[in-house]
Amino acid sequence: xxxxxxxxxxxxxxxxxxxxxxxxxxxxxxxxxxxxxxxxxxxxxxxxxxxxxxxxxxxxxxxxxxxxxxxxxxxxxxxxxxxxxxxxxxxxxxxxxxxxxxxxxxxxxxxxxxxxxxxxxxxxxxxxxxxxxxxxxxxxxxxxxxxxxxxxxxxxxxxxxxxxxxxxxxxxxxxxxxxxxxxxxxxxxxxxxxxxxxxxxxxxxxxxxxxxxxxxxxxxxxxxxxxxxxxxxxxxxxxxxxxxxxxxxxxxxxxxxxxxxxxxxxxxxxxxxxxxxxxxxxxxxxxxxxxxxxxxxxxxxxxxxxxxxxxxxxxxxxxxxxxxxxxxxxxxxxxxxxxxxxxxxxxxxxxxxxxxxxxxxxxxxxxxxxxxxxxxxxxxxxxxxxxxxxxxxxxxxxxxxxxxxxxxxxxxxxxxxxxxxxxxxxxxxxxxxxxxxxxxxxxxxxxxxxxxxxxxxxxxxxxxxxxxxxxxxxxxxxxxxxxxxxxxxxxxxxxxxxxxxxxxxxxxxxxxxxxxxxxxxxxxxxxxxxxxxxxxxxxxxx
Amino acid sequence: xxxxxxxxxxxxxxxxxxxxxxxxxxxxxxxxxxxxxxxxxxxxxxxxxxxxxxxxxxxxxxxxxxxxxxxxxxxxxxxxxxxxxxxxxxxxxxxxxxxxxxxxxxxxxxxxxxxxxxxxxxxxxxxxxxxxxxxxxxxxxxxxxxxxxxxxxxxxxxxxxxxxxxxxxxxxxxxxxxxxxxxxxxxxxxxxxxxxxxxxxxxxxxxxxxxxxxxxxxxxxxxxxxxxxxxxxxxxxxxxxxxxxxxxxxxxxxxxxxxx
Numbered sequence: 001x002x003x004x005x006x007x008x009x010x011x012x013x014x015x016x017x018x019x020x021x022x023x024x025x026x027x028x029x030x031x032x033x034x035x036x037x038x039x040x041x042x043x044x045x046x047x048x049x050x051x052x053x054x055x056x057x058x059x060x061x062x063x064x065x066x067x068x069x070x071x072x073x074x075x076x077x078x079x080x081x082x083x084x085x086x087x088x089x090x091x092x093x094x095x096x097x098x099x100x101x102x103x104x105x106x107x108x109x110x111x112x113x114x115x116x117x118x119x120x121x122x123x124x125x126x127x128x129x130x131x132x133x134x135x136x137x138x139x140x141x142x143x144x145x146x147x148x149x150x151x152x153x154x155x156x157x158x159x160x161x162x163x164x165x166x167x168x169x170x171x172x173x174x175x176x177x178x179x180x181x182x183x184x185x186x187x188x189x190x191x192x193x194x195x196x197x198x199x200x201x202x203x204x205x206x207x208x209x210x211x212x213x214x215x216x217x218x219x220x221x222x223x224x225x226x227x228x229x230x231x232x233x234x235x236x237x238x239x240x241x242x243x244x245x246x247x248x249x250x251x252x253x254x255x256x257x258x259x260x261x262x263x264x265x266x267x268x269x270x271x272x273x274x275x276x277x278x279x280x281x282x283x284x285x286x287x288x289x290x291x292x293x294x295x296x297x298x299x300x301x302x303x304x305x306x307x308x309x310x311x312x313x314x315x316x317x318x319x320x321x322x323x324x325x326x327x328x329x330x331x332x333x334x335x336x337x338x339x340x341x342x343x344x345x346x347x348x349x350x351x352x353x354x355x356x357x358x359x360x361x362x363x364x365x366x367x368x369x370x371x372x373x374x375x376x377x378x379x380x381x382x383x384x385x386x387x388x389x390x391x392x393x394x395x396x397x398x399x400x401x402x403x404x405x406x407x408x409x410x411x412x413x414x415x416x417x418x419x420x421x422x423x424x425x426x427x428x429x430x431x432x433x434x435x436x437x438x439x440x441x442x443x444x445x446x447x448x449x450x451x452x453x454x455x456x457x458x459x460x461x462x463x464x465x466x467x468x469x470x471x472x473x474x475x476x477x478x479x480x481x482x483x484x485x486x487x488x489x490x491x492x493x494x495x496x497x498x499x500x501x502x503x504x505x506x507x508x509x510x511x512x513x514x515x516x517x518x519x520x521x522x523x524x525x526x527x528x529x530x531x532x533x534x535x536x537x538x539x540x541x542x
Numbered sequence: 543x544x545x546x547x548x549x550x551x552x553x554x555x556x557x558x559x560x561x562x563x564x565x566x567x568x569x570x571x572x573x574x575x576x577x578x579x580x581x582x583x584x585x586x587x588x589x590x591x592x593x594x595x596x597x598x599x600x601x602x603x604x605x606x607x608x609x610x611x612x613x614x615x616x617x618x619x620x621x622x623x624x625x626x627x628x629x630x631x632x633x634x635x636x637x638x639x640x641x642x643x644x645x646x647x648x649x650x651x652x653x654x655x656x657x658x659x660x661x662x663x664x665x666x667x668x669x670x671x672x673x674x675x676x677x678x679x680x681x682x683x684x685x686x687x688x689x690x691x692x693x694x695x696x697x698x699x700x701x702x703x704x705x706x707x708x709x710x711x712x713x714x715x716x717x718x719x720x721x722x723x724x725x726x727x728x729x730x731x732x733x734x735x736x737x738x739x740x741x742x743x744x745x746x747x748x749x750x751x752x753x754x755x756x757x758x759x760x761x762x763x764x765x766x767x768x769x770x771x772x773x774x775x776x777x778x779x780x781x782x783x784x785x786x787x788x789x790x791x792x793x794x795x796x797x798x799x800x801x802x
Binding site for chain 2: 028038039040314315316318319322323326327392393395396397399400401402406540
């Protein structure tokens with residue numbers, strides 16, 4: 001056991017050193033104090049020890065915060081916001097059902113430490129040559145001790161609001177923790193029998209996640225027909241069985257298991273999962289990779305005298321025309337896909353309206369109007385278009401001072417193009433939602449319909465301006481398409497947080513529409529002056 | 543016309559890259575900028591091209607008694623990896639460039655075909671996508687922009703490194719033809735090329751710029767001599783005259799020491 005404890009201490013040391021280095025790195029980039037933190041801080045052992053202590057505190061607080069965020073935001077908040085009219089017993093049952101679906105079912109498949117590739121595992125086993133079995137035992141003890149402690153605290157505090165006592169919370173989290181130990185053993189057994197590393201089967205993991213999340217959250221949509229099986233399963237007999245099975249599995253893992261083969265399989269040097277940043281960058285580049293066939297469009301444009309589609313235009317208008325013609329699969333195809341997705345959403349909504357029309361009323365639908373914001377955020381083309389412009393045009397052109405100086409000109413042209421595309425998407429979404437509303441209302445035209453139309457059109461303006469203006473003023477992309485600008489991340493987080501707050505507040509459709517329209521108008525009017533003032537300096541390759 | 547750099551400083555955190563660099567570059571000459579890896583050649587170019595601000599000092603264009611601060615528009619920059627929009631053909635790109643820079647180009651863009659001829663870019667290549675161009679063709683296209691814009695200063699970052707002998711010869715001829723109207727500075731690691739093409743060699747070392755004496759430049763053993771100079775520079779931190787380098791504030795009052 002002292003060996004295991006020493007290994008845990010080593011893991012903490014590794015983690016805190018990494019975090020301390022990262023803190024120093026980011027502290028150097030802070031506006032006022034950044035200049036005072038020199039590169040020597042990396043070598044200053046005493047300073048680092050101090051930063052290391054701060055890092056340990058941050059790691060513990062981070063672990064606690066993660067549990068509080070999960071149980072609070074993903075479970076308790078939706079229950080309290082969307083099921084506030086349910087009786088306390090029903091809400092508790094819904095809460096337990098969601099906890100069961102996500103922590104017991106989904107995480108047992110998607111998250112297992114024994115076969116998970118991680119940088120820490122690679123460093124410890126391949127570089128520092130720690131014995132795999134000793135390392136994995138330490139990892140499992142550390143993982144599930146902290147899992148239990150963090151979740152028990154969060155469950156006791158948050159579950160109290162739903163009538164869950166401290167003893168019940170401890171027992172529940174204890175049983176779930178031990179179930180997760182069982183799931184580790186099951187992952188290992190599957191690997192031994194079939195050679196399958198389940199956590200790397202992305203397709204299966206995504207499917208399980210979708211099913212589990214749907215099972216967890218569907219009862220929120222007032223679909224009382226959906227049984228809360230999670231709550232039923234988490235009764236006394238099952239909890240006791242989980243406790244017992246967990247103890248047996250824990251004993252087997254900590255005393256009888258040789259982890260050498262599974263750990264070797266999970267720490268292959270070329271595993272892309274070990275370098276998540278690179279994997280994300282590569283997948284982003286894939287999403288905006290041009291097809292050779294697109295560029296063949298060049299043949300359709302008569303070259304010598306330029307009398308083709310772009311010929312009437314000059315300068316920036318001309319290259320925009322040519323650019324769009326030659327990047328069809330990256331611009332027109334995603335646009336069509338979005339229109340198709342809205343069509344599918346429409347079909348699903350029509351089916352829901354026809355099947356559950358009796359249980360749905362206008363008041364319920366009105367509460368979900370803020371979701372239009374979420375839909376428009378994902379369906380509008382701004383993000384995709386900015387990445388395509390950056391990677392295939394601006395990355396090279398930004399090097400020319402004339403191009404940066406003329407930022408206002410190409411900004412206006414692109415905004416016009418983006419507005420047209422997003423307006424079509426918004427109009428199609430509003431039409432689809434109108435059909436759904438009309439079916440539910442039995443053909444009666446209510447005040448909700450104009451609200452939806454004004455809202456989607458306002459959001460069209462908002463998201464067109466939002467993505468493009470951030471691109472021109474902050475230029476967040478690196479040549480590898482990573483997003484490293486902290487202000488860009490901060491601003492996008494603020495926008496996302498405001499979505500969440502809006503959904504929690506549940507404003508009336510018209511109030512929500514008026515606020516969004518006012519914001520969109522203000523955003524739209526400020527765009528041109530901001531770009532003409534700042535873009536020349538800021539629109540460049542980082 | 544001259545490009546005069548005085549007391550240029552640039553640091554990244556604790557690392558001082560330029561520490562009071564002075565130099566006077568004259569129009570009509572090709573300057574070869576030499577320096578070891580990490581000496582700060584690209585940083586100097588980026589500062590001159592307005593890609594990054596300097597921390598201190600001045601960069602001025604002096605024409606007789608008139609002088610003014612160097613602007614980003616005054617500098618044409620040929621990158622070692624050419625930066626061009628690959629979705630356009632060479633011809634389309636030049637047409638676009640002429641369209642959006644009409645005022646600065648004046649009448650020089652009226653006959654694009656003649657410009658392509660001057661750059662020795664074949665008729666059929668002009669209408670190919672830039673994506674299909676070789677490295678050399680891309681650099682030629684970038685050089686063509688300078689024929690249009692006529693920037694007083696042209697910077698070339700490792701321009702001839704990856705060319706075959708024919709293209710390299712063409713580029714050398716082009717640079718010689720162009721030098722009358724510009725201050726031409728190119729950075730390179732290839733000493734032979736620098737000695738062959740340049741009117742003057744400038745060494746960037748220890749954050750300062752130093753002229754290599756003309757006597758040394760004509761020395762048959764120039765390569766070995768410059769290597770020794772660079773090694774000495776690194777060891778002593780800052781160069782001194784007496785080793786073939788002249789570090790004079792702005793080139794005024796220098797005497798060609800040439801004690802190689």
